[in-house]
Amino acid sequence: MLDSIIFYFFAGVAVLSAALMVTRRNAIHSAVFLITTLLATAGIFLQLRAEFLFITQIILYVGGIMVLFIFVIMLVRLDAPIHQLRFRMQRLVAILVAAALGMEVTVILLLAHKLPGGGLLIQGSAPADRLPPNSEELAKSLFSNYLLPFEIASILLLVAMVGAVVMAKNRRRTDEP
Amino acid sequence: MNPTAQALLHFLQTWWVELVCAVVIVAIVPLIAGYVVLVERKLMADMQARLGPMRVGPHGLLQPIADAVKLLIKEDLVPRDADGLIFWFAPVITMVAALTAMGALYFGPAFRVAQDINIGILFVIGVSSLGFLGIILGGWASNSHYSIIGAIRSTAQLVSYEAAGGIAIVSALLLAGTLRIPDIVAAQFDSHVWFIFLAPVGFFIFMVASIAETNRAPFDLPEAESELVAGYMTEYSGFRWSLYFLGEYANMIVVASVATTLFLGGWLRPFPNIHWLRWLDLLPALFLGFVGVYCIYRAGKQPVKIQTGFMWAVALACFGLAAVFIAPWIIAPLRFALPGLNGAFWFLFKVSAYIYVFMWLRFTLPRYRFDQLMHLGWYILIPLAIINVFSVGLALLLESEFGLNRWFTMIVTTAFTLAISLFLVRMHDKRTAAASSAAAVPSDSYAG
Numbered sequence: 001m002l003d004s005i006i007f008y009f010f011a012g013v014a015v016l017s018a019a020l021m022v023t024r025r026n027a028i029h030s031a032v033f034l035i036t037t038l039l040a041t042a043g044i045f046l047q048l049r050a051e052f053l054f055i056t057q058i059i060l061y062v063g064g065i066m067v068l069f070i071f072v073i074m075l076v077r078l079d080a081p082i083h084q085l086r087f088r089m090q091r092l093v094a095i096l097v098a099a100a101l102g103m104e105v106t107v108i109l110l111l112a113h114k115l116p117g118g119g120l121l122i123q124g125s126a127p128a129d130r131l132p133p134n135s136e137e138l139a140k141s142l143f144s145n146y147l148l149p150f151e152i153a154s155i156l157l158l159v160a161m162v163g164a165v166v167m168a169k170n171r172r173r174t175d176e177p
Numbered sequence: 178m179n180p181t182a183q184a185l186l187h188f189l190q191t192w193w194v195e196l197v198c199a200v201v202i203v204a205i206v207p208l209i210a211g212y213v214v215l216v217e218r219k220l221m222a223d224m225q226a227r228l229g230p231m232r233v234g235p236h237g238l239l240q241p242i243a244d245a246v247k248l249l250i251k252e253d254l255v256p257r258d259a260d261g262l263i264f265w266f267a268p269v270i271t272m273v274a275a276l277t278a279m280g281a282l283y284f285g286p287a288f289r290v291a292q293d294i295n296i297g298i299l300f301v302i303g304v305s306s307l308g309f310l311g312i313i314l315g316g317w318a319s320n321s322h323y324s325i326i327g328a329i330r331s332t333a334q335l336v337s338y339e340a341a342g343g344i345a346i347v348s349a350l351l352l353a354g355t356l357r358i359p360d361i362v363a364a365q366f367d368s369h370v371w372f373i374f375l376a377p378v379g380f381f382i383f384m385v386a387s388i389a390e391t392n393r394a395p396f397d398l399p400e401a402e403s404e405l406v407a408g409y410m411t412e413y414s415g416f417r418w419s420l421y422f423l424g425e426y427a428n429m430i431v432v433a434s435v436a437t438t439l440f441l442g443g444w445l446r447p448f449p450n451i452h453w454l455r456w457l458d459l460l461p462a463l464f465l466g467f468v469g470v471y472c473i474y475r476a477g478k479q480p481v482k483i484q485t486g487f488m489w490a491v492a493l494a495c496f497g498l499a500a501v502f503i504a505p506w507i508i509a510p511l512r513f514a515l516p517g518l519n520g521a522f523w524f525l526f527k528v529s530a531y532i533y534v535f536m537w538l539r540f541t542l543p544r545y546r547f548d549q550l551m552h553l554g555w556y557i558l559i560p561l562a563i564i565n566v567f568s569v570g571l572a573l574l575l576e577s578e579f580g581l582n583r584w585f586t587m588i589v590t591t592a593f594t595l596a597i598s599l600f601l602v603r604m605h606d607k608r609t610a611a612a613s614s615a616a617a618v619p620s621d622s623y624a625g
Contacts, residue, residue, distance in 0.1 A: 002184065002188070026260075028260075028263070028314070028317055032263065035310065051295055051296045052295075052299075055296050055299045055300055058303045058307070059299070059302070062307060062310075063303060063306040063309075063339070064336075066310075067313070067335060067336060068336065070310075070314075070317075071313075071329065071332045071333070071336070074313075074317055074325065074328065074329055074332075075329065133295050134295055134296070135296055135356055
């Protein structure tokens with residue numbers, strides 16, 4: 001019962017603020033609602049006893065990426081050039097994506113009907129003390145079974161970082177002849 | 178009884194200890210923050226050869242209460258062009274983030290809110306860093322130039338120093354091998370030494386980063402009162418302003434607690450493994466008794482009669498606390514409370530010492546310039562933190578694979594880290610010398 005309440009609370013907050021994020025005109029307001037969505041998603045992770053994922057979501061997305069978003073929004077005037085940059089096919093693509101998502105949700109809801117509890121109530125999840133420690137298990141599988149993908153991902157990030165530094169440096173050189 | 182009420186009752190039965198601890202934290206932190214401010218003002222006065230607050234209560238002991246009342250009844254101004262909702266909400270974010278982070282801390286082995294979080298220390302760091310959203314949004318919502326400059330500075334500073342602080346923490350976590358707070362302290366107990374002695378460079382980097390993250394001098398650029406009026410807090414007044422203030426001081430307590438847990442042995446007394454030093458467990462009671470005796474000594478010298486009475490009251494409170502600490506030694510059934518009480522004392526003692534050092538730094542060092550701040554963060558602290566993690570990992574590897582003495586490996590790798598830091602500083606000096614010789618280059622403080 002409690003699990004259901006917590007899940008529907010966070011899910012509702014996430015969906016509502018995602019909708020508000022899209023509809024706000026002010027970029028900072030959108031950013032605030034995006035933060036709320038991310039936090040609510042983190043809450044669902046925690047409710048699923050995935051505490052490492054929960055804190056990673058908070059530290060990386062809310063504490064890191066969103067701070068950078070807001071930083072950029074405050075430094076750059078977004079209202080002026082946005083009309084020139086607008087993607088022309090937006091409406092068509094949006095309708096297609098929305099239709100696909102709607103179909104998916106309908107199918108899931110229809111299938112979920114066969115689950116115990118009608119698929120609406122969350123079945124009691126395992127108590128936290130009976131689960132193996134989350135971060136340790138994650139580290140073990142990351143550094144044994146998935147070592148190669150992990151290394152490839154880190155090299156990719158390194159390349160992105162070096163690329164960003166190079167681009168920043170290049171622009172500077174042209175600035176000061 | 179209907180199922181909802183039953184579920185609620187069950188919930189309360191399971192969680193009442195945690196709820197009581199949470200309420201105690203929320204109720205006490207503002208009071209503690211007020212008295213930290215008083216200590217800070219007194220210390221500042223002492224360093225500048227003045228007396229500081231003296232009027233309200235003996236030696237200004239009631240000053241925080243008077244300040245709180247003043248802030249509560251002050252007019253709450255909202256600028257006309259401010260963004261109403263965010264302006265209203267931003268200070269709450271700062272405050273709530275700091276208090277939530279406190280929920281995962283262990284103030285001694287017995288006094289804690291959240292029970293056994295597997296990711297304890299990460300939770301504290303991650304959630305307390307959310308407080309910056311309040312600063313940024315508040316600065317933006319004020320719709321004032323000073324506020325937004327303060328907010329932008331704050332963001333840049335956060336992004337630069339959180340990286341360094343986060344990497345510095347890894348060195349202690351490598352030594353502990355876990356993220357759970359009680360296990361980190363237990364690891365320090367087992368290794369017979371606090372981690373500050375095994376990873377001194379990591380502690381230093383974390384300390385600098387934590388000063389920067391709590392926006393305190395010499396890194397108080399977001400509010401730099403001589404440049405930006407009050408930075409992001411310029412447009413705030415009254416109670417909202419005090420929420421920011423409380424959030425800042427609560428955040429100080431949080432970073433001090435993280436440093437204490439990770440590097441200063443948590444709630445362990447000095448030399449926790451040495452048996453013949455067990456009399457150190459009596460030290461909390463002796464310390465409080467000494468403070469009480471000193472208060473009685475000072476009580477006779479108060480100029481006003483009511484202040485004499487107040488000093489006696491403080492002395493009695495100290496003696497009462499000392500009695501609480503001494504009781505488990507005399508009454509056998511209370512002995513179970515001894516580790517909890519002593520642990521809480523040592524933990525709070527270390528946290529206070531850490532905050533005290535913060536205050537020293539604030540009154541000794543002048544504020545950094547913004548580009549100096551960025552250079553320190555990106556050119557020195559972050560590389561040093563990465564090298565430090567590498568060194569600690571290397572030391573642990575040498576110890577486990579080749580059976581070398583832990584102290585030997587730690588000293589060698591620390592020397593290695595320090596040599597590299599010297600090299601970094603020299604490189605940085607050269608670069609700044611080159612930059613100042615080519616002074617025509619327009620400076621860009623945010624280029625980092």
